[in-house]
Amino acid sequence: MLEHLSEGLSLLMRIDTFVMTGFGLLLGMAVGALPGFTTVMAMAILLPVSFFMDPLVGIPFLIGIYKGGIYGGSIPAILINVPGTGASVATTFEGPALTKKGQSRKALDMALFASVIGDFSSDVFTILLMAPIAALALMVGPPELAAIVLFSLIIISGTTHGVFVKGLIMCAFGIFLSMIGQDPLGGMSRFTFGFFELKSGIPLLPLLIGVFALPEILVAVGDKTTAYIAGNKSIIQGSRLALRELTRCSKTIFRSTGIGIFLGMVPGVGQVVAAFVGYAAAKKASKHPETFGTGELEGIAAAESANNAVNGPTLVPLLTLGIPGDNVTAILLGAFVAQGLRPGPQLMVEQAPLMYALLLAMLFANLLFIILGYLTIPFFARVVSIPKAALLPVTAVFAFAGSYVFRSDPFDLVLLVFFGVFGFIARKLQFDVTPLVMGFILGPILEYSFGQTVNLAGGDMVSYIVLERPIAGVVFVLSVIAAVTILWGNYKKRKKSLAGDLAKNHGD
């Protein structure tokens, strides 16, 4: 591992990687600072830009957008009580109160330092974890892979926004979309409905940009808060964060980092949950919990370190098994595939120095981030007041140009608009599109490994799994247990909600 790390370090020592990572960080911060513009949207529309760069430049560029975006979301959360991204919702519990007290600069500094410490620690953990998991992943055969993919899809469908069955339907729909084109085993044409353009299947890029970026634009078009955001003049006030204030929160930062790292390893959980859990744990552990909600720096440290600590571990299943755990890693998977790299155990063996170089790029991105973030906070604080009306058409143009350039096929634009409208309607009807994207990406892997398993089993699937591949059997049973647990949780939640409504009606 040390040998691969040193080789990776020598690969990484190039100026263009650092320049593009820094550019990605600044772009991410700008997008995160704009309420209504998400990090995922920025990554989706800038994904095609990374295709035409060297992997060691393009992927760190996207990682920079991701890291910058998660922190950038805290800027409007602190200054104007509008979270720039979902991950910064918990930051609004303390940030605006600190701004009211005239301590917005302290709050922004704390958010930056807590983010970088959380992120850096999680990246170190990820690097250490990568080698043993990759070694284990090498032992994974088709039956185990099929079971792991099934398990991931169930967890992703259960942990994303919305009702479980709706998540599962979207996931299954994604799998169906992945079947359009050719089957991965025999190359037979299927579900093309007479369209020549569909013979090679639905390309990932228009789907990703369509469901992640265009609905954001369509929602923002009808968003009545636009004028309010545009009219706000945010000013940074107060003194900078003192070292003793940072050290006072160190215990909280490391606790939240641990929470973030743990939750980051669970597919689909993500930053939002981590931030809430980190904040709640800090409040519970505090000697003065009554100060939480009134402008407590510790609350910002807790939420920001937790949500950023998710960043590293989410890459573990992607790089070791080729399974993206959330929408951000799904976009990163798109970047890897376009660069001719198929994440998975083989890639960790064949291209280990490159993989370690990419992981080290994450560490360097954090170091760069603390410098750039510290210097540019006042500038990004002004970004929150940029009117959306001017940015929406630019975002749309980038989305269209990005979808077109990969194949230079006008049909991709048709698919882009189709998936954009589909994503918008799905969102309005409370369907989450993340399981759809995961189903689309993991569908071919599931189908291929399932097909190979059927062939290997030679007609007696149950005996084959139970007697010869018990690990696959265990993961399959775990999938069923996970589904039942999620269902039970949903049932209890619904029952509680109905009981509350009944009590309310009786009270009326």
Add this chain to the structure above:
Amino acid sequence: MSDSVRTSAEADTGKKNWNFNTTIALIFIVFWGGVYFIIPYQIAKPKLFLGRSLMGLEPTLFPTISVILIICLSFWYLFVSKTIQEVNELIRMDKEQIVKTVVTIAAFCAYTQMFDSLGFIFSTILFACPLTIYFGTRNPITIALVSIVCPVLIYLIFSTLMHVYLP
């Protein structure tokens, strides 16, 4: 996960046994039922060698399993739909929001048509300029920046820096 689940007072559950989720579940059952029946016509048949397929696995097997799974999930969705309390944000959109959304989608469609035939820069000017004004920007400098400078910059980034073709 609970963000979308509202109390019944907020939700569109005026008709206790029927809500938008029930309607969607029924549409899904009909749609995926239809897809199930067209599977044999939408999947090419494998070539036979001495009367037997050379493929170990029938090409229809995985699609059939998937579609049956979606149909089962749709029935489950129908079954639980009456207890789901969610807001149908689509029908809650007011007239202004509907008009803005429809106009934007129409602009997307028009841009899709113009993109290849008129070329990137010209089609983008025709797309971005009216849209920027429609979204409420009145400052001519901002309009020019968005609709002229931006497309030229994007074109230069892709074609000159990355050597990628844009029409």
